[in-house]
Amino acid sequence: MPRTIEERLLSKVNHNPVTGCWEWVGSKMNSPGRYGNYGRIMYEGRVQFAHRVMFRLKRGYAPDVVMHTCDNPCCVNPSHLAPGDNKKNCEDKFKKGRDNRKATFAEYQLTWMLRSQGNSYKRVGAWLGFSPATIRKWDLGLCKHGPR
Numbered sequence: 040m041p042r043t044i045e046e047r048l049l050s051k052v053n054h055n056p057v058t059g060c061w062e063w064v065g066s067k068m069n070s071p072g073r074y075g076n077y078g079r080i081m082y083e084g085r086v087q088f089a090h091r092v093m094f095r096l097k098r099g100y101a102p103d104v105v106m107h108t109c110d111n112p113c114c115v116n117p118s119h120l121a122p123g124d125n126k127k128n129c130e131d132k133f134k135k136g137r138d139n140r141k142a143t144f145a146e147y148q149l150t151w152m153l154r155s156q157g158n159s160y161k162r163v164g165a166w167l168g169f170s171p172a173t174i175r176k177w178d179l180g181l182c183k184h185g186p187r
């Protein structure tokens with residue numbers, strides 16, 4: 040008998056007694072940097088973020104971005120998840136002192152220029168004070184909350 044999506048989700052979490060986090064022990068996203076820590080699950084015929092599926096299951100809708108109030112990317116505890124948009128998410132990270140501070144447009148342009156000259160993400164990141172993962176996202180146009 041096929042299990043429900045909720046059962047599938049709950050069978051893959053480890054309850055952290057200290058933080059209260061439901062840490063995902065199933066497969067993770069295969070991407071570099073921070074995004075690699077998000078849990079993933081096959082649902083509705085495609086791979087999705089586990090925490091997003093959990094959020095939708097519990098709240099009945101899917102916002103653009105599901106944020107972690109506990110700041111633990113692999114956590115899927117619905118009470119640690121909050122809706123947010125990309126901009127808010129970025130500001131939130133900024134407050135927490137991550138490398139996702141808003142870049143100036145000049146920095147963004149510089150990234151493209153340096154990349155086109157064959158510099159590595161790591162090198163460009165070190166020059167501009169951002170993580171290689173952030174530089175990569177800009178370079179590939181993946182980061183919606185890049186410079187504005």
Ligand SMILES: [Zn+2]
Binds near residue numbers: 058119
């Ligand atoms: Zn948590």
